[in-house]
Amino acid sequence: GENVEQHPSTLSVQEGDSAVIKCTYSDSASNYFPWYKQELGKRPQLIIDIRSNVGEKKDQRIAVTLNKTAKHFSLHITETQPEDSAVYFCAASKGAETGANNLFFGTGTRLTVIP
Amino acid sequence: DVKVTQSSRYLVKRTGEKVFLECVQDMDHENMFWYRQDPGLGLRLIYFSYDVKMKEKGDIPEGYSVSREKKERFSLILESASTNQTSMYLCASSPSMGSRNQPQHFGDGTRLSIL
Numbered sequence: 001g002e003n004v005e006q007h008p009s010t011l012s013v014q015e016g017d018s019a020v021i022k023c024t025y026s027d028s029a030s031n032y033f034p035w036y037k038q039e040l041g042k043r044p045q046l047i048i049d050i051r052s053n054v055g056e057k058k059d060q061r062i063a064v065t066l067n068k069t070a071k072h073f074s075l076h077i078t079e080t081q082p083e084d085s086a087v088y089f090c091a092a093s094k095g096a097e098t099g100a101n102n103l104f105f106g107t108g109t110r111l112t113v114i115p
Numbered sequence: 116d117v118k119v120t121q122s123s124r125y126l127v128k129r130t131g132e133k134v135f136l137e138c139v140q141d142m143d144h145e146n147m148f149w150y151r152q153d154p155g156l157g158l159r160l161i162y163f164s165y166d167v168k169m170k171e172k173g174d175i176p177e178g179y180s181v182s183r184e185k186k187e188r189f190s191l192i193l194e195s196a197s198t199n200q201t202s203m204y205l206c207a208s209s210p211s212m213g214s215r216n217q218p219q220h221f222g223d224g225t226r227l228s229i230l
Contacts, residue, residue: 001174009155032216043119043221044158044205051216089157093216100146100165101209101216102173107157 002027004092006106013080014114021109023090024072030092032101033066033073038108039086047088048075080113087111118142119222121206127228134193136225138206145211147189148219149173149181152203161204164189165211196229203227 003026013019025033034049050057050064050073057064061080066073077084087110091103122137140147146165150158150173160173162181170181178200182190189208193200203226207219 006157034218036221043223045221046218049218095212095216100163100171101212101219102148102160102163103158103219104160105158107155 002030002092002094002104004090004104004106006090006109008109009107010110010112012112012114015080015082017080019075019077019080019084019111019113021075021088021090021111022072023074023092023106024070025092025104026071027092027094028068028071029094030104032093032095033064034091034093034103035064035075036089036091037086038089044089077111080111082113082115085111085113119206119208119220121204121222121225123225124223125226125228127230128193128196129230130196130198132193132196132229134196134227134229136191136193136204136206136227138189138191138208138222139187140189140208140220141187142208142210142220143186144208144220145186146209146219147183148207148209149179149189149191150205150207151175152205152224158205161191198229201227201229 031052036044038044090106148163164183206222209219
């Protein structure tokens with residue numbers, strides 16, 4: 001099955017700096033890569049996703065890049081703010097004939113933005 | 116907005132008990148999922164369902180079963196609870212893929228302690 005590795009496990013940045021979280025995946029058939037943010041005590045929430053037919057996607061301060069050849073994708077957060085502090089999870093999926101989009105998650109990155 | 120509701124935020128049970136965790140979604144989604152979340156391990160898939168009465172094992176199904184009698188409701192059952200099942204349990208739902216992968220939407224989680 002799919003194996004998703006995520007690095008680093010913890011990341012501390014000064015407010016205003018950029019943060020980058022990297023993930024690799026093993027199954028070349030994976031074609032959908034969402035990123036979730038989980039604040040303390042709350043549910044994981046989708047913040048951005050990318051499909052295999054594009055190499056980059058941006059939404060305000062958040063961007064995701066995908067390198068299919070190398071099988072890795074990254075989350076970039078610019079101009080970080082204290083409210084960006086959370087655990088971030090990457091995931092990969094290739095879908096199934098049943099229509100179920102099983103997600104394989106990385107182990108998470110705890111981002112701390114220091115004011 | 117998608118609403119995934121888990122019946123309990125916190126639950127304390129004893130070893131050997133049969134435990135039911137309930138999840139309801141209000142968006143007529145075909146797919147529903149149960150994960151457990153443990154520090155350093157990310158989210159691991161226990162079971163999923165892609166239709167009423169249909170279920171498939173995820174990565175860690177041992178010690179668990181599920182039930183999906185109605186489209187909106189997906190139950191996770193711990194047949195005989197053990198202390199190593201103490202964890203955070205997250206339910207998620209998503210529409211059927213169709214031609215494109217769709218994001219999963221999560222509930223708030225149930226923190227289960229087995230004493």
